[in-house]
Amino acid sequence: MGLHKKDVEGEESRIIDFGRQERHPPFADNSVKTSKYSLLSFLPLAIREQFRRNGNIYFLCIGFLMFLGQYTPLFYSSVNAWTTLGPLALVISVSLAQEAYTDLRRHRSDKTTNNYPCVVLRRAAEIDSNDRGNKRKSRKRDLKVNKGNDLEVRVGTDVVPIAFESVNRMNILAGDIVFVRNREMIPADLILLASANDGGNAYVETSSIDGETNLKLRNSPHLPAQGPDALAAKSNDSLLDGDCGPESLKDAVQRIVNMSLLGHVDGVGAVLNPKNADEMPKHDNVDAGKSMVKNVSTRVLQSVFRGRRRDENKQAMKTLSQGGEVSYVTTLTSEPPNTHVNNYSGKLTLPPVSADSRSESAPLGAENLLLRGAVLRNTEWVVGVACFTGADTKLVMNSVATPSKFSQLDMLINRTVVLVLVIMIASVCTLGALATSLNQQKIDTLWYAGYSTDPSVPWPYFNLGPTSSFSPPAWNTTTPNFLQNVFMFITMLSNFVPLSLYVSVEIITIFMMLYVGWDLNMYHAETDTPASARSTIVTDLGLVEYIFSDKTGTLTCNVMEFKR
DSSP, rough: OOEEEEEETEEEEEEEEETOBSSSSSSSSSOOOSSSSEEEEEEEHHHHHHHTHHHHHHHHHHHHHHHHHHHSSOOOSSSSSSSHHHHHHHHHHHHHHHHHHHHHHHHHHHHHHHHHHHEEEHHHHHHHSTTTTTOOOEEOOOOTTTGOOOOEETTTEEEEEEEEEEEEEEGBBBBBBBEEEEEEESEEEEEEEEEEEEEEEEEEEEHHHHEEEEEEEEOOOOOOOSSHHHHHHHHHOOOTTTTTTBBBHHHHHHHHHSSSSTOTOOOOGGGGOOGGGGGGGOTTOTTTTTTHHHHHHHHHHHHHHSSSHHHHHHHHHHHHHHOOOOOOEEEEEEOOOOOOOTTEEEEEOOOSSSSSSEEEEEEEOOOGGGOOOOOOOSSSSEEEEEEEEEGGGGGHHHHHHOOOOHHHHHHHHHHHHHHHHHHHHHHHHHHHHHHHHHHHTTTOOOOGBOOOOOOOOOOOOGOOTTOOOOOOOOBOOOOHHHHHEEEEEEEHHHGGOHHHHHHHHHHHHHHHHHHHHHOGOBBBBTTTTTTOSSSSSSGGGGGGGOOOOTSSOSSSSSSOOOOO
8 A cells, every 4th residue: 555654763664565566665676776977968968978088078178279270269279170170070979979879888787777578467358458547458378377367366265366467577566466577587575475495484695785695594474372362363274384285376366365465355454454543643632443443544545545546445444434344464564674684573464263253473684684695595486575675675775876887097198188288378378478578579580470560561562663552561570479379389289198099099908899799709609698898997907917806706895905
């Protein structure tokens, strides 16, 4: 139902009914995104990345100065602006094409990951339905599970066909009952409910999460074996006993369907059981009976029924508030999404054994959680309920956004450009000061450049005597000032930083990326997989001298002291 309530520490806890798909915020879908750009953001973001290079900023400023000197009277430029802006545009275009190709491969990888087929338990009638609410018209069963046949599950006096639907990984939502086979990746953070092993246990490999290849044991949740409610808990068959033998797939589906919305379409969460009023938050001036139910009903209607599942739940809540009999389903109360992969806290509130009994709770810990990215091993199959999906999973929350990497060569060129720029500024300032001083002293001798202090003086070599009809030219009576001379020398000496250097670096980077893919020593023939250069910092490969690693591939301390 997507209800959020405040726990003791003031943090929000997520409440999910088994089998109810949570499609709206704060719940996320199960898609992941590792790409950096979209069609709209590519140009502004990628161009901004290109101008992290000091050389590109330098040539852009030089081209702008040349443009001003060529098309305005501010100062004189001896170089055409397009001789710099044109090659700069070409270099940036090549870099943008290279960046676009790299990010396109990330998009393809994301598409492959998000569209990987997974299996979710559904009511067969829902898959076969042709009504308008059935958005996915091409819904199909997974032919590898139970040979594509439905399981007939008895719910009370009714028989409900349950199908194993094949869905894309990104379409898994919180609340879905997910089926995972041996050696498959866990598609979302799941609470383990059943498995083919004894006691509902399972083994997972978490090498992609923490680098450890040893198998880890995960357990199905169990009701407390001790305490005041232990006797009543033993009569509840929603969860397995810790010492029971292996469970068949049909028995597991039978048990899970009977405690979820798959078996009770109009059911409400067991957390709303009035017999559990002592577990709900206390309210001032509220009677603990009907007032509690009314208050909870109001919260649920406000936070859950806003825009989704309003019609199918409103009648059930009305029946609950009037004291009528309703079908309860298991409710997962989970901690909010966080980055702690080794910790988890929550509980399962199970349907009551009878209408006048309270709902029992089973505690949950990290040993009950199957993390996304882990691989199921030595276990034929498991069934779990999705609690965190997509961006809310612990694996994704611990990952960082795709960084804008800068190679050592790029950083060296940046520092070199700054050094050359300092030398260039010192040079043009010196030349500008000398030119200003000398031009002012020898202005009368600069007639060939159009300068003269006497505007009535004719051209020296066109003075043909008193009968000459040539009038004096339009002399410039003042020479360029210091700033004008500085800008002119900047445009003249712009080749202090050669633009061809960046062209060469881009070409070398492209060919190095191609060579990585062509290298037969890095080709895996069994899977027909060549090496893939997914980053443009391949120029750093030759700079690797030492690799420090412990036996598991992860360092136990972030501080290392190298001793000779």
